[in-house]
Amino acid sequence: MKSEGPESLLLIFDLDDTLVSTSTLLVPEALKRAIEIMAGESNLCEKPLTAKLWSEAKSLFDHGFPVREIFHQIASQLEGLSSQFNTEDLVAHALRSYRRPQIPEKLPLLEGVAETLDFLGKRHKLALITRGVPGVQQKKIEALGVASHFCQIVLVDTERDERKEHGFRSVLNALGFDSSRTLVVGDDPWDELAQGKALGCWTCRTVQSRFLNAPTSDRVCDFQIQKMMELFEVVQVLEDRMR
């Protein structure tokens, strides 16, 4: 049975590159398909060109560039080679494909995630808030087999420009937690961490991600961990403060 003691916290996790290594398992193929679509629609589908563009896109992604910006950069290169396309349409088609990667039936959790969710879930409330195409994010959750750990799961629709902030508010209200008793755990400094911090939540940044070298302000990150199991210590610090 879950403890509902005064030190009980609400822990809200991100999914991509926090629980599963999306950047290495799904992104390379998704970028490749999107680049092939862009090159194909520009009638420039020679293999050496698409391979070069893919490699450039992957490098920009690994350096933390937003995907929309990456596709704009690729489109600007294609624009110099072909005059017969609309940049905005091309980027939109690439984004649509990128956001719908093939999800295998099973996906592995990152090291230490299963143990962390098991252990912390016995003492605290766990929630999951993930942004993307809801049907795709749902498939990832099923492939990871993690749904039972969370008492609330919110799928934030990226194509409707929904923000995680709304997900945070809805979970806090549904579970009756104050933001001062809530810890947001994720890899994206601008998405979950900044938006969680703005609501008054504690924030913990996981740094196994493409945002590793991103200039991150201490204002949005209260804690930083290299591996998920280090979260035990972060939670212990917060438990002590709540007593």
Ligand SMILES: [Mg+2]
């Ligand atoms: Mg993430």
